[in-house]
Amino acid sequence: MMLAALGLVVAGAGTAQAAPADGPVPPGPVALDDPEFTANVMAPLKVETDEEWADFEADLETVAAYGVDAVSVDVWWGDVEAAGDNQFDWAYYDRIFDVITSKGLDLAPILSFHQCGGNVGDDYTSLLPSWLWPKYEGRSYRGVELGPTGLQHRSEQGNYSPETVQGWADQVVMNEYRDFTRAFQQRYGDRYADEVVEINVSLGPSGELRYPSYNGHDVGTGYPTRGALQSYSPLAIRDFQKSMVKQYGSLRAVNRAWGTDLRSVDQIAPPADAETFFTSKAYSDTQYGRDFVDWYNGSLVDHGERVLTTVIRTLGNEFPQADIGYKVPGIHWTMTNPLHPRATEVTTGLIQTSVDENSWATGHGYARIVELANRFDGGPREVVMHFTALEMDDQDYPPQYSLAQTLVQWIGDYAFRAGVELKGENALSGGVTWDGGWDNINEAFDGWGYLGLTVLRMNDVAGGTGATRYAQFIQKYSPDR
Template sequence: MAGVRHATVTLAVLSLLLSGAGTAQATPADGPVPPGPVALDDPEFTANVMAPLKVTDWAAFEADLETVAAYGVDAVSVDVWWGDVEGAADNRFDWSYYDQVFEVITSKGLELAPILSFHQAGGNVGDDYTSLLPSWLWTKYADRTYRGVELGPTGLQHRSEQGNHSPESVQGWADRVVMNEYRDFTRAFERQYGDVYADEVVEVNVSLGPSGELRYPSYNQHDEGTGYPTRGALQAYSPLAVRDFQQQMLYRYGSLEAVNSAWGTDLGSADQIGPPADAEAFFTSRAYLDTQYGRDFVDWYNGSLVDHGERVLRTVIRALGRDFPEADIGYKVPGIHWQMTHPVHPRATEVTTGLIQTSVDLDSWATGHGYQRIVELANRFDRGPREVVMHFTALEMDDQPGPEAYSLAQTLVQWIGDYAFRAGVELKGENALAGGVGSDEGWDNINEAFETWGYLGLTVLRIGDVSSGTGARRYAEFIATYSPDI
């Protein structure tokens, strides 16, 4: 399963090397040779759908399942909400809803792609259901001290440049405080379903941040004026984040004197090292791009996010053990496509969400246009027992480079597809907004991503959008093109 994909990528990259078209580390100055339709007749191709955030109309859900199963959908992605399952009390798990939903899905001949959803439902685009993180979580650790920081009631949460806290997910800088919670939840899931659905679970997706995505909550509702299409807000102001930044900079440079020399500052103590005091000026002055301090901060911010992803994924992989032997592990990266061509602060929203570095050439295919660490997170598990798969959103979107969006959504899909292919990372895609699969234009963009840029599977948001009309027709045509079984 995993070996087939690695062999395919290795042969493809070797072909590029022999032809002189490029390498796994670099591409020609005028751009790469696109990967092409790697999903064609590939046994690793998958066509999935997302279930509703919470099923309430069971008859309609069953009808939708029968429809998509008939035209070749493989599996259904289901959010397994931490707040629903373990919300009542620590280590008390209620699986009754998932017993029912998994049984209904598999009874229609469809496989399962559960999402271990360690984030809040509700408050984001398209959310029609609310499930908060377990309330006991915040009080359980309020009296703890970690890395010399007394946590208190908000100590596990991100704190933004506006001074607001986000309860949507636990900040990565607190991973080691709560990692046992992720482990215990995963083990409970494995005990409940490891025997019953040993072969039906084909992928376990892992929530790594808000909306289940590997990102910071930079454009979420806890901050004012940060929604689409603004630059968002930095989320690096919690005591744990500040402490980590201080320690990482001292480790990198060796002393406060060396920090001052590199940054051109005259800080009197390590306690004065911190995130931007004026975040707006940090972007409008282009300090995030043009100063050593700015590049160091953004590199740390991005690196912290990637390291968080690795820690949580490793914990889940270990907790699953040998159960679900057919299951890959997936993580989702959002297509943060706006503000990319902004005349004052280009690529700023990708910075506030933590997705890119600014110490590398953002115009280079060789760096994934700044995404190399995010994409290559999957390769940190090469010697592990499971294939780690990256999912990327926004496949249905067009570029809109002018005001106000300054968006390069379709271009971003190309950048990610190219870099993932050359890095040997198995890449699958999603639509970002439900409306995108209701139009022929959206499906044309999805097809272009698969025909040209190396995507290997698709998960559609959501099942109801491809159970009738244009969505059903185009998804059926898409599956017939790529699936070796249709």
């Protein structure tokens, strides 16, 4: 394809306009005595043996005693609907919800439309329903005939990911999300009308709003690399083509903006040489690069809006106490790598490069991701954003070039500016078993506007330092418990 050697790197396109000078707006300790403050824990990915059930019940009693509110539980699509399309088995969730509520704790279920297994901390495997892929094979959408991998992301390496359905196929499978959500509310809407206090919605791999850019289907893309772009499926390419023609009005105008001589809309494509696209800094320094990244990021946010809208509408008036949550990961590495700064945030789809990524006014590129929550203003439910990595330090040196703690501050600042309710999590199980992690969490809550915490995982705060520090944390922010 054209300009293959340069990966569609276009010269002479100029640089993005810088935002006006600005500075941080630390929101302070907004959680203090706020009735919206929540302190939750995550259940194991799956409780299986009798011994595990016994340990689980003991841990529930411990955390309930020092003030934890609710337990977050993955409701695995691949488990519940494994037997066949619209054949639901809720037996496990009947049991675990009953056990949790019997200890006086509320429920924060996650509608987990993603695969479990293969990511950091996964000690359980639940694949997406096996009937899903063949059900849609052979169908056409937007002029693309779907093959056996037609619903999956395809990476710059040419590999397909079965962990989630790609956002560019949302309209094909939205009825599946609707059916699952309806079955969930029909099963539990009356039984746990008041105990379900938040419903989180999986919007990507690991339940996070991101692309599978550093996952196992690609080679050499794990931490702390830049990862891999995931926009090479036929559906993604078709969407990019249509979006660029719509944005500019014609192929001729696209060529004028990019400095190219494309002769057909079919030649509009993601970077043919992704490595050069990043090492040349075309992703931020050319009009083509900024347009591509804007589309990539915007596609992710639009996917989030579509799925959240479907879930909210399907729930109707059930679970009247429940907010809706979505999770954004703290992609904190490669942020200052001189070869390609902020590249991993680009490949995961989290930031724009058409804005000043160094500006507080743009959320350092995160504005659209954070403001997804505001697309539901005036709706029937509060939409809450959860952000990970609250326990981590900055490690601004090779090979990680990490600004994890700084990133937590950036997100807190921008969520406050945007009026978005923000809650936090630790990124890694074990991150709350040492005082340093808790010191960082306290700093995030003291200065940067976080309103609730969900700890990964419950067993890490059922004894030792984790239990002591979480109990102190809860008493600090909600002393009347």
